[in-house]
Amino acid sequence: MITFRAMTILHYSPGAASLLPHWLLIELGLAHELRLVDFASKQQKSADYLALNPSGVVPTLVLDGRPMTEAAAIALHLADSHPEAGLIPAIGDPARRDCLQWMFHLAQAVQSLFRIWWYPHEVAGEAQADSARAHVQPRIEAAWDRIDAHLAANGPYLLGGAPCVADFYLTMLMRWSRNMPRPATAWPHLAAHAVRMKARPSFKALYAAEGLEEWA
Numbered sequence: 153m154i155t156f157r158a159m160t161i162l163h164y165s166p167g168a169a170s171l172l173p174h175w176l177l178i179e180l181g182l183a184h185e186l187r188l189v190d191f192a193s194k195q196q197k198s199a200d201y202l203a204l205n206p207s208g209v210v211p212t213l214v215l216d217g218r219p220m221t222e223a224a225a226i227a228l229h230l231a232d233s234h235p236e237a238g239l240i241p242a243i244g245d246p247a248r249r250d251c252l253q254w255m256f257h258l259a260q261a262v263q264s265l266f267r268i269w270w271y272p273h274e275v276a277g278e279a280q281a282d283s284a285r286a287h288v289q290p291r292i293e294a295a296w297d298r299i300d301a302h303l304a305a306n307g308p309y310l311l312g313g314a315p316c317v318a319d320f321y322l323t324m325l326m327r328w329s330r331n332m333p334r335p336a337t338a339w340p341h342l343a344a345h346a347v348r349m350k351a352r353p354s355f356k357a358l359y360a361a362e363g364l365e366e367w368a
């Protein structure tokens with residue numbers, strides 16, 4: 153087990169991909185300091201921040217003086233470092249492969265679609281931004297179809313009866329869809345999953361810490 157000695161620092165922006173590691177830090181009861189990255193002034197592209205996170209995005213988690221990037225990787229690391237919390241099955245447990253599969257699926261097949269939804273000009277240019285969004289919307293909805301069907305058959309959580317780290321990730325991604333034409337909560341099993349995850353005390357603490365109100 154890894155011991156967190158030096159102050160753990162999370163560079164974040166409210167509601168952004170940093171929400172996942174932030175939520176887990178709270179859920180796991182780990183002391184941490186929050187540092188706001190000001191998107192309005194493009195602080196995420198400043199030389200100081202790029203030295204921590206060359207992609208110029210949040211989150212960055214500084215652990216023992218070393219920066220770590222990529223929300224899904226940070227989440228897995230936090231879950232693995234605190235096995236007592238039961239947020240990831242142990243090596244050798246067959247359920248671990250399902251957890252890893254969901255984490256990579258959410259990162260690769262869902263979060264990446266949201267990147268297009270939020271930043272359509274990156275893939276299609278400013279002139280084609282609306283078209284890129286129109287193309288990505290049904291792909292996000294297809295992802296909800298698939299996960300909702302999985303929860304219907306195997307839920308209420310992704311691995312069955314108890315939440316794992318991927319359920320926290322799923323909740324963050326569902327939250328991002330809240331203003332889309334068909335938010336994730338239009339799917340019944342996803343909606344029930346969101347209600348369960350939002351009932352956790354750590355979710356309320358997360359919202360208070362990030363100053364969030366919508367989708368409470």
Ligand SMILES: N[C@@H](CCC(=O)N[C@@H](CS)C(=O)NCC(=O)O)C(=O)O
Pocket residue numbers: 167168169170191196208209210211221222223224267
């Ligand atoms: N693959 C990265 C993506 C993170 C990401 O896209 N973060 C967004 C907020 S949700 C960001 O920092 N956007 C600011 C920008 O791209 O300038 C991760 O999962 O950590």
